[in-house]
Structure formats: structure tokens, C-alpha cells
Amino acid sequence: MRKCDVDLPEPNLLKERMRRLAALDLILCEEDWLCVHQYMPDWAEGVEVGKIDNGAGDDLFVVFAQGGVIVKGFDHESPYSPHAQDEYGVWPGMYEQVPEALLQYVQDEALSTEDVTFCYWRIQGDEHWYSGEYERPEGMDDGSEFLLGYLNDTADSYAEWAKSYFEVEVDLPAVRQLIEGGRTSAANIAKLNPERNIEDVLGQLIELGVTIE
Template sequence: MNALEHLPEPESLKRLMIAQAALNTILCDTEWLRYHSFVQEWNEGVCMAKIHNGAGDHLIMLFSAKGSIMKGFDHESQLSPHAQDEYEVWPGIYDDVPSELLSLLEHEDIEKEDVTFCIWRKNRDSSWHKGEVEMPEGADDGSAFLIGAIYQTPEEFVQFAKDYYELALPVEVVEQVYEGVPITMEMIQMLNPDCAAEEVYRELESMKLI
């Protein structure tokens, strides 16, 4: 799979990540265990989406008025700084990134050096870009794996929830969330009958996910 071809344009991607973050909030009451998350006001003029699989791999997406950038880290990749004799970013990953987007990663919470691939797109661009990186034969930067965790259809998310959270979700309700239908208490209860629906609703409100 070509990871870049699989990516939707930034606004669609942002909506997808908001939907998945809202669903994870409903399905899991422990914030650090959630697979998908979204912070509307992460930094000034910047919102952040994150995929974190709990096994040491992550994908961070930053959306701004200047454009969008994502930094991925596959801890088993040969391109990981931790796999080098001297801890350093693999050559080429950041070389071609526009400075105004690369600067978005200059934040202690991002851990810029923990990276195996970087993808970006200025707002005026018609496609996503990825650095020219020479990889050892048989190496994998983790981009297909991590971008594959952006579930672009309700059916894909339902399968993910079954595998990861061991929950069977009503696909018609997940479809509503994906379509941007305002989440209601009834929808929360249908998705996760065991949760404290009022508390979940308040958390979704406080996170500006509804």
C-alpha cells in the first residue's frame, strides 16, 4: 500500500480523527489507553490528532493554518533512532520538510527525534509529501502500518473496536458519528451500555468533540 495515496485531504482527515477520538472516548474511560485521541487547541492555532497503540508505536498529526504534518514512529523499524549506533534521526526524513511545518514539531511533547517517517502537506498543495529516504533492503518505516490505523469507514472502525476493545458496536451508530451527526446520550449508551453516559457526554463536551 502506498501510504500517501491512502491519506484523505487534511480537512477530511481531521474530521475522521475527531470521529475516532470521540468513539474512543465513549468506549474507554481511561484516557491513556485510548487508541485515537484529538486535542482541539493543542497549541496556538494548532490541533493535534494522535494514534497510540500501547506497544510503543505512534502517529502524531498536527493541523494548522500553514498546513499539516504527521510524524510516525514504529519502534521495531530499522530507521528508529534507537536502532542506530548513535541515537540520531535517519537521513532524509526531515530534510525536505518546509520550515514552517517542521517548526510545529519543536515541542517537548512531540519528541521530534523519535521518528521513522514524516509526511506533510501545505494548504495550497494538491497532495501529501514524504521525504526521500534510502532504506536498507527489507526495511520498513512503519508508515503503511500506522496510516492503516486511520479507519476510513465505519465498518473498519467496528472491526477495530472488536479486536482492540473487544466490543461489538452497532455499525449504524458509528456511521452517524462518522457523518458528523451530533452525539447524543442515547448514542453513547448504544455504543457502550456499561459506561457512565452523562460523564462521557460531559467529557466529550469539554474536549470539544461534540
């Protein structure tokens, strides 16, 4: 295996970022299927899953388990895609070195195992993210930079993205409170989306683990 060559946050930071981004999408859009950022805190016992789905055939799953974290991404236009091979199949070696304790999670049908163009993992206690040792032809894009770019790490970057995607004006201070502090309030929810049913949103945010002031 080899050290991951993309910039991924520490596991706990990644978990919180995905949770907070999912909370913001949830506030801005009541249609789950239109939310790009999603988070499932009770996917299985002791397992949480963050997801990015841009609605254009590309997705990213991050499984947070007791033994570590595994990231599986799929860019449907990448030459690493099974659909781009002469014979349909996962790119040779993609999963070969993934620890079994983590591989079991991406083998779940809900995570579309074969739809993969990059995979990273980090065992509990490790200091680095890793990927498999497989052939990486020069110039071939696996889509990791593209999909990981949805993990907006500042309030400004999220607000700019959300304004374009949801086609709404976004209250930056309300976004900042969630992005930076992991908390929100009924007043800020109303600022972000005046048409949203506050009680419905509050219940969903509490399930996500967001602090309500």
C-alpha cells in the first residue's frame, strides 16, 4: 500500500465536516434526494456514513467505523471507472490491500462496491491515509480532487457553492455558525431558509448530532 497523495483531514475532522455540511444542505433543501451532502449517524451499529452525491452520476462514501475509516469515490467520467474498461470490472488492485476490517463495509450493496475510481483508508491509530499499490497511468484522473472538492472547509466556500447549487441567497453568519461551531438555532434556520418548517428541521438536526441553541 502507499500513502495517500491527496489532502484528507484527520478522521474526526472529516466526520464533523461531513456532518455539518449535511446539516446545512438539510436546512436549505427539504428534498433529501436533492441534497448533495448527506450523513447517516446510525447506518449500522457503531458505524456512521457520510455521503456526497452530486446527482450527475458521481458519489463519495465515507464509512466511519470503530476500526478506522474508509473512503470510496466514483467519478463516472474517470478512465478508472469499470464502465470505461474493455471488460467491465473494478480497476485491478483497487481493493486488493484494503484491510478486511474496512473492506467489508464497501462490499455492502448500498455502497455500490463496483462503482469506484479511488479508495483510501485509515486504520484506527494510524497517522496517515493509505491507498492500494496499483497501476496509475500518467495523466489519468481518478476524480478524487473533483469529489473531495465538495468538502467545503470554510463558510465562504460553502455559501458560494450553495448559492449556485440551490439558487438562493445564503446568510453567511448563519452558515459560519454551523461550519465553524457545529451548532445552530431556530433563528438561524429561518435566516437560511424562511420557507422551512422549523420543527421538522430541528428534529432532523438533533438526529445528526447538531447542537441547537
